[in-house]
Amino acid sequence: xxxxTYFLSLAFTTIVSLNLFAxxxxxxxxxxxxxxxxxxxxxxxxxxxxRLAKLDQDIASANYKKTEAVFLPQVAxxxxxxxxxxxxxxxxxxxxxxxxxxxDFNPVLLNHPTSTQDYMAKLExxxxxxxxDMLYIRKGAQKQTEVYQYKTQRTKEHLTFEVQKAYxxxxxxxxxxxxxxxxxxxxxxxxxxxxxxFKQGLIQKSDLLNAQVQVxxxxxxxxxxxxSISNASDGLSLLMGQPSGVVYKAxxxxxxxxxxxxxxxxxxxxxxxxxxxxxxxxxxxxxxxxMSYLPKLNAFGNYQYNDSHLTxxxxxxxxxxxxxxxxxxxxxxxxxxxxxxxxxxxxxSEELAQQKDQSQVELNxxxxxxxxxRFEIDQDQAAITQATExxxxxxxxxxxxxxxxxxxLMAETQLSQQKFALVQARFTLNLTGYYIQLLTxxxxx
Numbered sequence: 485x486x487x488x489t490y491f492l493s494l495a496f497t498t499i500v501s502l503n504l505f506a507x508x509x510x511x512x513x514x515x516x517x518x519x520x521x522x523x524x525x526x527x528x529x530x531x532x533x534x535r536l537a538k539l540d541q542d543i544a545s546a547n548y549k550k551t552e553a554v555f556l557p558q559v560a561x562x563x564x565x566x567x568x569x570x571x572x573x574x575x576x577x578x579x580x581x582x583x584x585x586x587x588d589f590n591p592v593l594l595n596h597p598t599s600t601q602d603y604m605a606k607l608e609x610x611x612x613x614x615x616x617d618m619l620y621i622r623k624g625a626q627k628q629t630e631v632y633q634y635k636t637q638r639t640k641e642h643l644t645f646e647v648q649k650a651y652x653x654x655x656x657x658x659x660x661x662x663x664x665x666x667x668x669x670x671x672x673x674x675x676x677x678x679x680x681x682f683k684q685g686l687i688q689k690s691d692l693l694n695a696q697v698q699v700x701x702x703x704x705x706x707x708x709x710x711x712s713i714s715n716a717s718d719g720l721s722l723l724m725g726q727p728s729g730v731v732y733k734a735x736x737x738x739x740x741x742x743x744x745x746x747x748x749x750x751x752x753x754x755x756x757x758x759x760x761x762x763x764x765x766x767x768x769x770x771x772x773x774x775m776s777y778l779p780k781l782n783a784f785g786n787y788q789y790n791d792s793h794l795t796x797x798x799x800x801x802x803x804x805x806x807x808x809x810x811x812x813x814x815x816x817x818x819x820x821x822x823x824x825x826x827x828x829x830x831x832x833s834e835e836l837a838q839q840k841d842q843s844q845v846e847l848n849x850x851x852x853x854x855x856x857x858r859f860e861i862d863q864d865q866a867a868i869t870q871a872t873e874x875x876x877x878x879x880x881x882x883x884x885x886x887x888x889x890x891x892x893l894m895a896e897t898q899l900s901q902q903k904f905a906l907v908q909a910r911f912t913l914n915l916t917g918y919y920i921q922l923l924t925x926x927x928x929x
Contacts, residue, residue: 518732520651523720527647528640530725537639541632548629551622557611564604565794569597577602580790582799605797606788613806614781620772627765634758634927641754641925647723648918652911654716654734657709659907664706667900670875671698674896677882678889691889698893702900740914745851747924749843754927759836766829773822779810847923850916857913864906871899 528534568574574597578584581602587593612618675695681687718728751760785804789797875895881887 515731515733517735518651518720519735520648520738523651523724524644524647526724526726527643531643531723532725533639533643534636537632537636541629541636544625544629544632548622548625551618551625554612554615554618554622557609560608562604562606562608564606565601566604567599567601569599571595571597574598574600577790577792580604580799580801581792582790583792601792602790603792603794603796604788604790606786608786609784611783613783616778617772617775617780620768620775624765624768624772627761627768631758631761631765634754634761637754637927638758641922643723645918645922647720649915650716650720650723651734651738652914652918654713654720654732655736656907656911657712657716658734658736660709660904661706661713663900663903663907664702664709666903667896668699668702668706670896671695671702671893674879674882674889674892675699686885687889694889694893698896745854747847747920749840749847749924750926751840752926753843754925756836756840757927759832759839763829763832763836766825766832770822770825770829773818773825776811776818779808782807782809843923847920850920850923854913854916854920857909857916860909861906861913864902864909867902868899868906871895871902875899 566573566577568577571594575584575588575594577600578588675692675698678687678692678695682689682692714731717730717732720732721728721730750756783804783806785802787800787802789800791798875892875898878887878892878895882889882892
């Protein structure tokens with residue numbers, strides 16, 4: 485995962501950002517409790533990305549099995565019907581049918597044969613004996629199966645992280661609803677107090693209108709926050725391979741992540757291992773091309789029946805042999821092919837080194853983000869305490885007519901903003917912890 489993806493996932497700074505999709509009805513059909521572990525298990529079992537990764541793995545295994553042709557014979561059966569008046573083949577047909585008579589050596593018949601038929605049933609066998617280059621191709625195909633095994637593992641790790649992030653977003657949506665419901669209750673109490681005093685002629689109408697605007701604004705944000713729960717639930721359903729439309733209830737005590745700040749990037753991470761296996765496979769392909777300079781040893785044979793009648797099997801014969809073939813020079817094609825293959829292998833090595841460096845940068849950034857989130861949580865908690873006390877004092881003074889409505893509403897808004905900031909900071913802390921897990925995961929086979 486690159487830095488862009490990571491920071492996009494953390495750019496969840498306002499609750500309105502939960503509503504990038506069309507609003508959904510909140511809890512029309514009730515809610516369904518969902519634990520984080522259950523969500524992960526369902527995703528690993530039903531997600532389309534996992535199925536595609538396993539299909540790639542199966543394709544690689546099938547390609548490896550295809551290389552069994554290096555050892556196994558190739559057998560072909562054919563039946564051929566032919567007719568000709570060409571002198572050489574007409575005489576040859578009779579030879580194969582073993583029907584030559586002294587009259588067939590008549591020069592007139594030899595030069596001007598009548599139409600001759602031949603029906604041939606043939607069984608052909610080719611048996612590889614020693615093809616060193618193909619042995620290395622087979623080894624390379626085996627390495628490719630390992631590549632896709634590690635890719636499947638990394639796909640599972642990424643999917644687990646995506647489920648963890650989606651679950652945290654669902655928790656954030658519920659926390660936002662709680663904050664807004666509390667804020668709505670507070671501003672409604674302010675509005676009720678203001679309305680009563682306005683009716684008594686103690687407060688100006690502008691104060692009442694300000695309170696009314698605040699109530700409307702909070703109600704609107706609360707409605708959006710409730711819609712965001714459905715949006716987050718649909719996102720989880722997609723990851724789990726489940727139908728959309730189900731509203732999930734997240735356990736507020738789950739998904740809390742305490743990150744280990746001593747974790748490091750390891751070479752045994754599954755995507756690194758996949759790249760290493762790909763490099764090894766490239767080396768075997770190079771070795772195969774180099775071995776193609778060596779002679780090849782193969783056996784061949786056929787057994788056939790020839791007859792002048794369609795259903796006849798009058799004459800049989802066999803033909804067997806062993807062939808040593810050696811491609812001595814192919815116009816520098818192999819030499820240039822080896823050069824290209826080595827460059828491609830070097831490119832893979834450079835990409836692996838770059839990927840490791842990028843991952844280390846991401847880990848360093850994640851640790852700094854973790855520290856920032858912890859500091860922000862402490863600051864937000866202190867700010868909430870201060871904002872709560874400030875609002876209490878202003879409400880008391882407001883009831884005594886010492887401050888205006890705007891001051892109370894601004895204090896209420898400030899308290900809600902600090903509570904929003906706290907839940908977002910906790911979201912960032914937990915998500916960063918899971919991201920560190922993803923960066924430092926280790927695969928042992």
